[in-house]
Amino acid sequence: MFDLAHEAFAKHGDSFFLEESGGVLLVSKALLEKRHKDIQKKEQSLYEQRQEALEVAKQRVFEEANEEISALVAQLQTPATFSLTPALPNETILLTDQTTVTLSNIEISSQLFLVLLEKTRVTVGESFSIAEHTDNEDCIRESGMARNSPFRLERQGVVSNFALENIKRIPPSSIGCSLKEVGLTETDLINILPKLRIHKDSKVGWFIVTAAEKEHVGPILAQGQTLYVGRVKKIALGGYAVSIVVNLRTNEDLEVEDLILDSTGKEHVAAVLEQEKPFCVGRVKDITLGGYAVSIFPKLGIRKHYKLRELWLNASEEENVSAIPTQYKTICVERVKNINILDYAAGILPKLIIHEDCEVELLNLSANRKEHVAAVLEQEKMFCVERVKNMRLCGYAVSVISKMSIHEDYRVENLKMYAEKEEHVAAVLAQGQTICVGRVKNMGLWGYAANILPKMRIHEDNIMEEFVLTAAREHYSRIFGEEDNSIELRKIRRDGFDVPSGTKKKLRYTLVDGRGKEVEENFFFF
CATH class of the missing domain: 3.80.20 (24 nucleotide stem-loop, u2 snrnp hairpin iv. U2 a'; Chain A)
Known part of the structure; x- marks a missing residue:
């Protein structure tokens, strides 16, 4: 028989969501039960007539079932609007890029949300949230029954322009969620971050965002949107994503274990260097600046009455240090316990001044080539x-x-x-x-x-x-x-x-x- 549960990417009660090229098909299991019985009769007849051809015949029957679904999709009328609720209709519905799907007063699985974002026109209303996707569990709940189950927000690669238009229309901080980890690599989905309303008690293990293209973070930088990331243990930003560090806000009651910034191009950090004022990173234990991210060191501010445990500056190219704006003749270091300077980052040493109210426990210098200290x-x-x-x-x-x-x-x-x-x-x-x-x-x-x-x-x-x-x-x-x-x-x-x-x-x-x-x-x- 046609394995509806296997083909569907999400389910709710007896209804299943199938991703089709033309949109999202919402179909009831009962619709296919009659066809299933017909398939079984054909299988029995074929078995009796010629048992050795059974496997080939079964495959033909399955193909017929798939063709029936495709034909059904082509015949369906797509609604202009659709309000997603836990009480789904019994009829089969095709949601397309011409359908405005309203998400309000519900919690849905993260997987369902991301597919709707790609396939339909999404409108986010009040009391909307997303939660962890679990196979064989209902993917829609009323907001009052929300589980707030943490999930991993992960994506690598491009997002369609249609999905980006959806993201633009979503109001800031309108999508409630709890996160386990964030891993967004070379993707425009990074722009969903300002739209999230992360639960204040959400404990995020890793927050990893990398961007090889400026467009991946362009809207965030252009609008200066604040990114509240909650109680994060470790933050790693790479490429153009380094620039969003000035937008990040963490839970003030929790220390961030590691903040790692690494970039291979001067253009990656241009947005930070163009800022007149320094930025504060909050309560962070260890900070690592790699590549051209070393050049934003003068812009880095440590929270008052807080002492950084480890500062690592690692420059693999001489230009990583020469990119520091010329107005910084000296760089004052405050509230840092240990300073570790590697390779070409040694070039920053003559500029360093330890603040009179600060005492550095350790100054660690390491260089593998003579050019590093030349x-x-x-x-x-x-x-x-x-x-x-x-x-x-x-x-x-x-x-x-x-x-x-x-x-x-x-x-x-x-x-x-x-x-x-x-x-x-x-x-x-x-x-x-x-x-x-x-x-x-x-x-x-x-x-x-x-x-x-x-x-x-x-x-x-x-x-x-x-x-x-x-x-x-x-x-x-x-x-x-x-x-x-x-x-x-x-x-x-x-x-x-x-x-x-x-x-x-x-x-x-x-x-x-x-x-x-x-x-x-x-x-x-x-």
Whole structure:
């Protein structure tokens, strides 16, 4: 028999919704019951006449049933208007792009809504909502019986111009819903977002929106529509969708775990850069800016009385940083706990100023290629690093230490440098000037970073709690070229002093105990 339940994309009671090329067919199961009985009689007759041809014959019967449905569609009169309610008519109705379907005082499944959006002229009235689609369950409920069941709003690819016209006519915040996740990739359906009225208690795991074409987000940007996304855990915007970050509003009672913005073209962030005022991202724990999204960093505002946990700036191209508007000679950083700067984003360092009321826990710099730090090293002027408790420099970023000026009255808690290759430190070794690191509580040098030790100048009153050199003999070959007892380390706690034995005669240091009193060095014999 013709499997109506299988062919339908949604059901309600004994009625089924079928998607046809000409529209949406609303058909009652009873309509096909008589035809089903006829099919069964034909099958029995064919079986008795020639059993071996049964499968072929059955297929022919099924095709006849499908043809009957198609013929029925062609004969149906389509209504000009149709009000969708839980009480569906018993007759068969074809809803087309000439039918205005009114959605008011009901809740329907998300799947039914999206098909109606593509196939019919949709009008949204009061008390309308959409909910999760569940196979074999009714897809329409009165608004008073709404389940508010969360669903995933997902779509990839183009949406018809007809559907976009429908979306334009829908009033803002007129579609009630609860969401589990949002995943809209390279689709004009992004423009449905301002039309949603997301339940305030809706917990959204991921909110992912990417747009390769400006048209995907054009109406939102042009109208400046606010996008309330509720209680979201993680937000990721890509391409032109990065620009809608200024429109997003989240539940103020909940922290967003991650905000990830990534774009590969300058045009993707043009709308943000053209804004005169900065924008506030609300309560967000971690922010990652990738590609040209790095250039909007000066526009980023952190909510007052709130501190960002992690800030990641990752630029794979030099232009990602040069796209920062020229009026930003300096960029003030406020209320950020940890700052992580990767690759070409190192070019932003000379512009950074830590606000006087802010103390950064960690400044983490990493560069995999010498070009990543070339712009910083080419500058004649030093840049000041203040109010940073811990610094970690990796790869070619180790050379940036030569351009840093650490205020002598400020003490760095931890200074860690990692260099796996000799070329990572070649630039700093080629320079003639010394490197003033001021007051440092703990210092650790790994690999070839040990070779810059002779260039360092530590404050004369400094006492290090810990000084560690972790390197093989080939890593610190430059130290052997220094005179004995010539590399000044000042005072170091005896329990925190750990260097290869071959380097000790080149170092000048005083070991002290926990009270700062000079003590003898421990020697172990095996």
